Amino acid sequence: MMASMLYVITLHGLTASNRYRRGFSHSNPRFKTLVVPARVASVFPKVKSQSSDSKSTTAIDFSDPDWKTKFKNDFEDRFRLPHVTDIFPDAASMPSTFCPNLRLVSLRFLRNLSVINPRTSNFPGNYPLDENWQGYINDNDRVLLKTIYFSSPTSAGAECIDPGCNWVEQWVHRAGPRGTIYFKPEEVKAAIVTCGGLCPGLNDVIRQIVITLEIYGVTKIVGIPFGYRGFSDQELTEVPLSRRVVQNIHLSGGSLLGVSRGGPGVSEIVDSLEEREIDMLFVLGGNGTHAGANAIHNECCKRRLKVSIIGVPKTIDNDILLMDKTFGFDTAVEEAQRAINSAYIEAHSAYHGIGIVKLMGRDSGFIAMHASLASGQIDICLIPEVPFNLHGPRGVLSYLKYLIETKGSAVVCVAEGAGQSLLQKPNATDASGNTVFRDIGVYTQQETKKYFKEIGVHADVKYIDPTYMIRACRANASDGIFCTVLGQNAVHGAFAGYSGITVGSCNTHYAYFPIPEVISHPKLVDSNSRMWHRCLTATGQPDFI
Numbered sequence: 001m002m003a004s005m006l007y008v009i010t011l012h013g014l015t016a017s018n019r020y021r022r023g024f025s026h027s028n029p030r031f032k033t034l035v036v037p038a039r040v041a042s043v044f045p046k047v048k049s050q051s052s053d054s055k056s057t058t059a060i061d062f063s064d065p066d067w068k069t070k071f072k073n074d075f076e077d078r079f080r081l082p083h084v085t086d087i088f089p090d091a092a093s094m095p096s097t098f099c100p101n102l103r104l105v106s107l108r109f110l111r112n113l114s115v116i117n118p119r120t121s122n123f124p125g126n127y128p129l130d131e132n133w134q135g136y137i138n139d140n141d142r143v144l145l146k147t148i149y150f151s152s153p154t155s156a157g158a159e160c161i162d163p164g165c166n167w168v169e170q171w172v173h174r175a176g177p178r179g180t181i182y183f184k185p186e187e188v189k190a191a192i193v194t195c196g197g198l199c200p201g202l203n204d205v206i207r208q209i210v211i212t213l214e215i216y217g218v219t220k221i222v223g224i225p226f227g228y229r230g231f232s233d234q235e236l237t238e239v240p241l242s243r244r245v246v247q248n249i250h251l252s253g254g255s256l257l258g259v260s261r262g263g264p265g266v267s268e269i270v271d272s273l274e275e276r277e278i279d280m281l282f283v284l285g286g287n288g289t290h291a292g293a294n295a296i297h298n299e300c301c302k303r304r305l306k307v308s309i310i311g312v313p314k315t316i317d318n319d320i321l322l323m324d325k326t327f328g329f330d331t332a333v334e335e336a337q338r339a340i341n342s343a344y345i346e347a348h349s350a351y352h353g354i355g356i357v358k359l360m361g362r363d364s365g366f367i368a369m370h371a372s373l374a375s376g377q378i379d380i381c382l383i384p385e386v387p388f389n390l391h392g393p394r395g396v397l398s399y400l401k402y403l404i405e406t407k408g409s410a411v412v413c414v415a416e417g418a419g420q421s422l423l424q425k426p427n428a429t430d431a432s433g434n435t436v437f438r439d440i441g442v443y444t445q446q447e448t449k450k451y452f453k454e455i456g457v458h459a460d461v462k463y464i465d466p467t468y469m470i471r472a473c474r475a476n477a478s479d480g481i482f483c484t485v486l487g488q489n490a491v492h493g494a495f496a497g498y499s500g501i502t503v504g505s506c507n508t509h510y511a512y513f514p515i516p517e518v519i520s521h522p523k524l525v526d527s528n529s530r531m532w533h534r535c536l537t538a539t540g541q542p543d544f545i
């Protein structure tokens, strides 16, 4: 019975926080069966269905001696990458026109390509050839998804599948160029679209997709302007793309193609893909965009269209499941340092100064947590995943008073989605259907001012909201490299014949994931994770409940 109290399940990088714990089956005290709440059921293997409505509860029967094998098989099925041959079993394939080892590219072959890599076209014959090393990824190459062996469910941050926390291998598909391709480069028309909000690195990814497509030999490359809207708005025209057009776009932030929320339905988008005769669509966006990309992929399958739909996760909030991080996140954290440092200087230089910085993070507090850790200047970090009170003896405001009395100043970092239960219920959504939250930053500022006035203690409160400054900036060096790798791998995935997939980094390697597996819910900061505990250690803050 004790074990049942301590057991923590984890679903893809998320040790079950309190909100998920109620999902345990209390009807079975020995916990041989685990019931997963509907919200997370879609990421959990369908080994044994508990009820006829397998959508609401899904379970693993741990008393089955073969549960591990079944789990592994199920995992493999779920992470199998949709491929053109699923719809067209006889789809023609050919040796790749992309050669990772450019030394092997013969001059004759390069001359046949309409686009010649200027770096190698003049002198490939001068390199010593090593015909045995080709540099392609084998379709059976895999990346290990989980790399820690937890000896007990009570180990910090334990990610367990069963109550005994047994080790079960979980492999995902390695990304990269394949030796066999399923599209003839000279016949391909490829399109790129950027959706949702801005994120540092969008231009870097666009640039690298274009450059890599050209290296395969693709000449028809276009950008769809302003997100999915560009597929339906007759006034928006395709943007022709080439190495020349994209050469320097990574030097500025934003998206060369523009972004938008909302837009046409899936059917209209696929009609447009057909009209435009697009064979490959690269979709840069977050959860919403990927849900759209997956629906587009399904519709293309239904219509028996040989179109490859490839996602590149763009979310400054870093809220896509299974990945180490998403591009733009590092830059955002770095940029947030400026705002935090300004708030610190203001607070530190004022008599009883309090600096408050609001950072992005709709559902997930990764930016706030990482920025707080990086700065070393934050006393209180508030994120959506961890409830808190502002008022009351254990609330944030009492602690601020304590900090003012003991340190003389304080700095608070609050994520936009934090503390929403303290505010009036939001009543608006954006064009994509995302809830538009009430402003927790402004509310915290107002309540802080009010509180110190009421208790008769002087406080000089300064509030900074750097949201759009962070989002609009250019990618830093580390994100620049990351975007380059993602962009290249997106193109490799399309030529390999995959569709309905996305690309991400997994334990520092690169992998392809079926889209539904990474967007079933936003990745959240786990309040039981080592990282959140490190953040608490760094700030020194108590619980505010």
Ligand SMILES: Nc1ncnc2c1ncn2[C@@H]1O[C@H](COP(=O)(O)OP(=O)(O)O)[C@@H](O)[C@H]1O
Residues within 6 Å of the ligand: 195, 196, 197, 227, 228, 229, 260, 261, 262, 263, 285, 286, 287, 288, 289, 290, 291, 292, 293, 295, 314, 315, 431, 432, 434
């Ligand atoms: N569930 C969905 N199915 C299909 N398309 C969607 C879905 N959710 C959002 N979209 C579309 O994806 C685009 C971007 O979504 P949004 O939520 O604004 O940004 P993000 O992709 O960054 O999460 C919008 O054009 C929106 O209409």
Ligand SMILES: O=P(O)(O)OC[C@H]1O[C@](O)(COP(=O)(O)O)[C@@H](O)[C@@H]1O
Residues within 6 Å of the ligand: 195, 196, 197, 198, 286, 287, 314, 315, 316, 317, 360, 361, 362, 416, 430, 471
């Ligand atoms: O003002 P906008 O453009 O709606 O963007 C606000 C949203 O953008 C984000 O930074 C990221 O949103 P997306 O990933 O959906 O683009 C959120 O943190 C924030 O809520």
Ligand SMILES: [Mg+2]
Residues within 6 Å of the ligand: 196, 286, 287, 288
């Ligand atoms: Mg989103």
